[in-house]
Amino acid sequence: MSNAIQAGLRLTLTVAMLSLPAAPVPAEETARQLNCAVVNGAPISREECNGELERLKRSRSVRLFSPALLKxxxxxALDNLxxxxLIYQESRKGGIGVAATAVDEELARLKTRFANEMEFSSALSSLHVSEASLxxxxxxxxxxxxxxxxxFAGQSTVTDEEKKGYYRSHPDTFKRPLQVRISHILVRTGGMTGKARAEAEKKIEGIREKVGKGESFDALARAYSECGSKEQGGDLGFxxxxxxxxxxxxxxxxxxxxxxxGIVEDRFGLHLIRLTDRKPEQVIAYEAAExxxxxxxxxxxxxxxxxxxxxxxxKKARVEINPAEM
Structure with a gap:
């Protein structure tokens, strides 16, 4: 699904920080300058352009971009946006509204990719995206x-030949790789030294001993883990x-x-990690994938x-492009 609109719909959190003009200018002029385009009066901000540009760059296999390729x-990126x-404006004309609950559900799904609310907020902050913007x-x-x-979807039909042809020509798509399900107990150590670090090490070692004596990993995670996954007994999924x-x-x-x-250390802190399930690699049959x-x-x-x-x-729209913001 690599076409322009589908790509543009993906939630791209990678955006660049806004660099404000050096000299003060009127607010209206500043707003105009910070847009890379205006479509029928609706602005497309430099933030959006930079975010889409970054997404496209990451989708390429090259690391160094020549001036011609970058252009x-x-x-x-601009064409995608x-x-x-334009499609969004048509959706508004067609009376399509989006319930707040639908947005809430989509955001909730996005947040499940993070261990806890703190990590989610930290990711947004590092990318200079507010939750309101998201x-x-x-x-x-x-x-x-x-x-x-x-x-458009209702107008599209797919033949058996097309489906089977896609299955045959994309064998790797239908290989399900090995998956493991893990739970963990985390004791955070970020920046700790001296006595604080020693206390964290003592805590995780005490928990490890309890696990070794056969105490419930689920119960210990709920009691001692410093990760949001503690509410699920430390479960992090597959x-x-x-x-x-x-x-x-x-x-x-x-x-x-x-x-x-054993005790594992990463940038988040000290972990004990339990393997709770394992799904071996397998090929998905055509009938199951059809x-x-x-x-x-x-x-x-x-x-x-x-x-x-x-x-x-x-062709019929009023599109103003600001080359300075490209």
Whole structure:
């Protein structure tokens, strides 16, 4: 699903910090200068352009970008955002509203990728994105998806030949890699030295001894862990290779289900990690994947139609581009 609009809908948290002009200018002029484009009167901010540019750069396999390639990607980023804005405006004209509960649910799903609320807030802060801004991004994304589903998805059909062809030509997509489910108990040590560090080490060692004596890992996590996952008995869910910190992966991959690691240290602190489940690598049969393949290909066709529609909209739209902000 790599087309422009679908890519633009992904929640991209990577945005650049706003660098304000050196000399004071009127507020209205400042706002205008901070936009890389205006579409039918609606601004596309430099933050949005930089975020989309960063997403596109990360999707490329190259590390160093020539001036020509960078210019090409900048143009692609801007085109993506203009198309997305045009579709969003059409969704508003079509009376599509987004319930606050739908936004809440989407944000809640996003937050599950973080160990706790503190880490989520820290990630937003490091990227200079407020939760209010993120909420707006989510709301607009839901509106655009809803519009595309209503206007184009129903017009798209997928044949058996197309589904089977996709399955045959994407074998790696239908390999389910080894997954492990882990729980942990965390004692934070961030920046600690001396007596505070010694206390943290004593605490995790005491918990390790309790685990060794057969006490419930779930109960110990709820009682002692300093991670938000303590509410779930320390459960962090399933992970594939490469999705965990290297020290954590090294500690758990050779464990048997039900075994607990020794004390593991990473940037968050000191951990005890238990392997609670293991799903071996397997190939997903066509019959099991058929429904998802059909839905995926329908979405691809819908996005292609939406892209063409957005192209037609742009021909009639008032689009002002600010080259200084590209």
């Amino acid at each position: 090409e990607i900048q143009q692609e 203009i198309r997305r804005e 909420r707006n991004i989510v709301e607009r994304g839901i509106a655009v998806r809803t519009y595309i589903d209503r206007q 992970f594939r290779r490469g999705e965990m910190a290297r020290v954590v992966e090294d500690a758990v991959m050779d464990l048997k289900v039900g075994e607990t690691s 429904g998802k393949i059909s839905e995926y290909l329908k979405q691809e066709k819908a996005m292609e139609k939406a892209n063409r529609y957005a192209g037609d909209l742009r």
